Amino acid sequence: MARGFLITGTGARVGKTTVGCALGFAMRARGIRVGVMKPVDTAESQDAQALALAVGSTMPIELICPYRYPADSALVDAPDLAHIVQCFDQIAAQNDVVLVEAGRILDFADLAATLDLEVIVVVSNRPGCLDATMLTIQRCGDRGLKIRGYILCDCDPTPAVDEVSLRELVGPLYLGRMRHREPLAKVIVEKLI
Template identity: 75%
Template structure:
């Protein structure tokens, strides 16, 4: 079985979809079958479609994003239904990337689907405290952390990565700069699944 990741963030709009697309594309380029999922989203958002396009997924959008509605009429998501959709996606792929949704507690989602967590750290003031809280949540629930990626989600904000490296140690995977590709070392650290042999 390949690896299964939940991509969560230290706040809203920190680059979860951007990193998910870049990571999925890079893994696919290395010969992996990559599945994606964003369990809950709004009709106005294109995040689920962007993830699917990045990895070349032809799976039905009903599986990739089983709860998609207007923000004013969103039904309460059922984790058991999300789990069934996820299992169908995972059965056909070497690695699965799931983007967290604000309407579901990320720890509940990671526990239900047995996912390793990737924390996207938005390069903003207060991100160190937010990262610490996210890691504490994972530790308290026994959730495996794959690592943290610093993302320059706001191009005007430049915060040194040194304090984050010191805080995270081996959990620090690297930095994704604004409008630049995902660095190769990040992909290599997370892409430790069997590469499919050429036919």
């Protein structure tokens, strides 16, 4: 069975796809067969395609992203978790590692628990990020999830907090920092492989 990671964030547009692409590419460069999945997304998004391209996946986009909704839809039916599990199992059967990116539409904790995934949290370096990180820690703890680590992502050119604050909050789970418009640091990749 493939090892699995769920990449989630402390909010929207925090760098989850960027981290997923960089991590997937780095794993593939080391000879690891990497599958990717973004179970739920908007129809306009290119995130699933970017993830697939980063790892060289030739799997159908309907398998990688089985649920795509219009961005302007106010109410969507809940995705069928059993169908997501089937898609994940097909991807996992052909790979050593599967990276799953969870967005806002689907509860990341339910998905991680159902698929038995280790959680990687991308923390946006914006005002309020430490409170959002605490909520994520609590949500993972409530579900008994294994947190693999936290990556501080400078989403904007001017960071809101320093690294020390996040390190103090999450301790040894701190993986490192992704600077604004820079690639994922090698040290972060090595901690996850």
